[in-house]
Amino acid sequence: MERRAPISLTVAAERLGVHYMTAYRYVRTGRLPATRDGVQWRVDPVDIDRWLSETPPPASRGSRAGARHRLEHRMVAGDVVGAWSIIERTLASGATPAEIYLELLIPSLRSIGGRWATGALSIVDEHRASVTAQRLIGRLGPRFLHHGRTRGTVVIGAPSGDLHALPSAIMSDLLRDLRFTVVDLGAGAPPGTFVDATRDVSRLLAVCVGVSGGGCDDAIAATVAAVKEAGVAAPVLVGGGGVADADHARRLGADGWTGADARTALAAIEATAPRPRPPRPRPPRPRT
Numbered sequence: 001m002e003r004r005a006p007i008s009l010t011v012a013a014e015r016l017g018v019h020y021m022t023a024y025r026y027v028r029t030g031r032l033p034a035t036r037d038g039v040q041w042r043v044d045p046v047d048i049d050r051w052l053s054e055t056p057p058p059a060s061r062g063s064r065a066g067a068r069h070r071l072e073h074r075m076v077a078g079d080v081v082g083a084w085s086i087i088e089r090t091l092a093s094g095a096t097p098a099e100i101y102l103e104l105l106i107p108s109l110r111s112i113g114g115r116w117a118t119g120a121l122s123i124v125d126e127h128r129a130s131v132t133a134q135r136l137i138g139r140l141g142p143r144f145l146h147h148g149r150t151r152g153t154v155v156i157g158a159p160s161g162d163l164h165a166l167p168s169a170i171m172s173d174l175l176r177d178l179r180f181t182v183v184d185l186g187a188g189a190p191p192g193t194f195v196d197a198t199r200d201v202s203r204l205l206a207v208c209v210g211v212s213g214g215g216c217d218d219a220i221a222a223t224v225a226a227v228k229e230a231g232v233a234a235p236v237l238v239g240g241g242g243v244a245d246a247d248h249a250r251r252l253g254a255d256g257w258t259g260a261d262a263r264t265a266l267a268a269i270e271a272t273a274p275r276p277r278p279p280r281p282r283p284p285r286p287r288t
C-alpha cells in the first residue's frame with residue numbers, strides 16, 4: 001500500500017473532529033501515536049484511520065452523532081448489514097426516515113468525500129461506501145411513500161456527464177415524504193430525457209437539475225435550454241455543489257437556484273407548489 005506523508009497535529013485534530021488540545025491530550029496520554037519533529041507533533045494518517053474505525057466518540061456513545069460516526073465506518077467497510085442495523089436502531093429510538101438521510105447518511109457521504117479528497121480514504125473505499133449507501137437507500141425508500149393525492153410532480157436528475165445518482169435518489173425520497181410525485185432520472189440524464197419525462201405527468205411543478213461537482217455547465221445549460229424549447233411551463237431549478245450561486249444558475253438559463261444543500265433544495269422546490277391543504281376540521285360530536 002502507498003505510504004502517506006505524516007500530518008500535523010492540527011490536521012489530525014480536524015480529521016478526528018476534535019479540538020487541537022483534545023488531540024494533544026490523546027498524544028500526551030499515549031492514546032494516539034505521534035512523533036516529534038522539532039516543536040511539531042507528526043501523526044501517521046494510518047493511525048487516524050485506525051482511530052476513526054475503532055473509537056466511537058466517547059461523549060456521544062449511543063447518540064445521533066455516535067450513530068453517524070458508526071454508520072460512516074460501516075459504509076466504508078462495505079458492511080450493509082452492520083450499517084442497516086445502525087439505521088434500524090436509530091429509527092427505533094424515534095428518528096424519522098428523513099432524519100436518517102439528513103443527520104446520518106448525507107453527513108456520512110460528505111465526510112467520506114472529504115476524507116477521499118485529502119487522501120485519507122482510497123477510491124476503493126469511496127466506491128464501496130457509495131454502493132453500501134445505494135443499498136441502504138433501496139431499503140429506506142418505501143418508508144417515504146404515502147397514500148393519497150400528491151401535491152404535484154417534480155422531475156429530478158443529474159445531467160449528462162454527472163455520475164452522481166445518490167443525491168437525486170435521496171432528494172426524491174425526501175420529496176415523496178413531503179407528498180410530491182417524483183420522476184427520478186438518476187445520473188447522466190441527457191437533455192432529451194428531461195424533456196420526455198415532463199410529458200404526460202400530472203400537475204408538473206418543477207424540473208430540477210442537480211449537479212454534484214464542477215465542469216458540468218454546458219450539460220446543465222443544454223438541459224435547461226431543451227426544456228424551455230419544448231415549451232414546458234414549469235420552472236427549471238438547478239443546484240447542488242456544482243452550481244455556485246443564484247447568479248450562476250441564471251447564467252445557465254435556469255429560473256431558480258436550489259442551493260447546495262438538501263434542506264435549501266427542498267425549500268426551493270416546495271416554493272413551486274401550492275400549500276398543502278390543512279386537515280379538514282372534524283364536525284362537532286352531537287350531544288347525547
Ligand code: B12
Pocket residue numbers: 106109110111112113114117126127130134156157158161162163164165166167168170171208209210211212213214238239240241242258259260261262263265
Ligand atoms: C459518492 C460519490 C461519488 C460516487 C457516486 C456514486 C453514485 N452512485 O452516486 C462516484 C465514486 C462515482 C464519484 C465519482 C466522482 N466524484 Co464524487 N463524490 C461522492 C460523494 C462522496 C458523495 C456524493 C453524495 O451522494 N452525496 C450525498 C448527497 C446527498 O449530498 P450532496 O452531494 O451534498 O448533494 C446535496 C446537494 O446536491 C443538494 N442539492 C441541492 N440542490 C439540488 C438540486 C437537485 C435537483 C438535486 C438532485 C440535489 C440538490 O441535495 C443533495 C442532498 O443534500 C461526494 C462527497 C460529497 N460532498 O457529497 C463526492 C464528490 C461530489 N465527488 C467529487 C469528485 C471530484 C468526483 C470525481 C470527479 C472523482 C474522479 N476524479 O473521478 C468523479 C466524478 C464522476 C462524474 N463524471 O460525475 C467531488 C466534487 C468536487 C467538486 N466540487 O467538483 C466531491 C464533492 C468529493 C470531494 N470532496 O472532493 N463520486
